[in-house]
Amino acid sequence: MxxxxxxxxxxxxxxxxxxxxxxxxxxxxxxxxxxxxxxxxxxxxxxxxxxxxxxxxxxxxxxxxxxxxxxGEPQFGVGGAQPVGPSPELSPEQIVEAQLAALQRKDVSAAFQFLSPGSQKIIGDERQFAENMSRHRRYGGLLGHIAATSVRRCMARPSTYMEIVSVTSASGIRFVFCYILGHENGMWSIDFVKVIDDPRLVAAVDSSCAAQRKARPAEEH
Incomplete structure (x- = not known):
């Protein structure tokens, strides 16, 4: 609404x-x-x-x-090739998925391309983006992560999309992030990625992920 x-x-x-x-x-x-x-x-x-x-x-x-x-938009996660940057054909779900895929394979340069122009301007360049990722323990957990599970997606406004993602780092530590995307010049791109620290929200994410894991075997049968 x-x-x-x-x-x-x-x-x-x-x-x-x-x-x-x-x-x-x-x-x-x-x-x-x-x-x-x-x-x-x-x-x-x-x-x-x-x-x-x-x-x-x-x-x-x-x-x-x-x-x-x-x-209508293409289904996210469909097709073998990942997009290389924002485009009018991509849904916000695809943008989030593509950046997560880039970070999983530790391709920081590719991940940087999915940031909005405003976000890129604040961060600087790809080198600074990589340094920020490596310095921050939780954001660094996105690099080479084992798994990423979408927990909640919503349209906050016509030009604002939000997605909560649970990420398991390469060391097995789980972090929760909130992706916030904006729609500018006919394309979706990432404005912010925020760490979720609130214990109540983290607990809710845990419950949602557990429910998804429980439902998955039933769907496969």
Missing amino acids: LGPNKYVQRMSVTAPSGESCILTFTMTATAAQPEPGTAAGAVAAASIPADQAATSPLPPPEPVWRLSSVR
């Missing part, structure tokens, strides 16, 4: 043929008076006492939700 009058939902869809994609549904709410002669109009009219019908206005209009657009 992006406000009282706008709702966005992204869904992963797989056709019977096996083809997959991401669909983004955008809905908007507009106020509409019930039309006379319809069931809604009869209900609205009945809510006004008979002795006030001539002078009382109709009740405030109820919002009517309508589908305003549907946008």
Whole structure:
């Protein structure tokens, strides 16, 4: 929900043929008076006492939700080749996945390409990005990590995407990160990657990962 009058939902869809994609549904709410002669109009009219019908206005209009657009994107994780940087064809999920893949193979230069221009300007260049990664124990855990599990994805605003990822470092230590992406010039890119320290959030991530592991064998059968 992006406000009282706008709702966005992204869904992963797989056709019977096996083809997959991401669909983004955008809905908007507009106020509409019930039309006379319809069931809604009869209900609205009945809510006004008979002795006030001539002078009382109709009740405030109820919002009517309508589908305003549907946008399709390639399914994240599909295809052998990883993207080399942001492009209009890539979904935010693909951007996160591609940077994680680059960091797993310790390709810091490739990972740097998925940062937004603003983030790159703050960090500096690829060398400084690599130094920052190596100096920080938790961010350094992304380099050569064993596994990364997406725990939660959401659209905070039409141009802001957030994803919580649980990462197991090469040494077996687990860290939790929140990816925040922005949409600029028709492309998604990474604005921030924040470490999650709140014990309650970490515990919730643990529970979610455990549930995913438990459900996986059932899905395979």
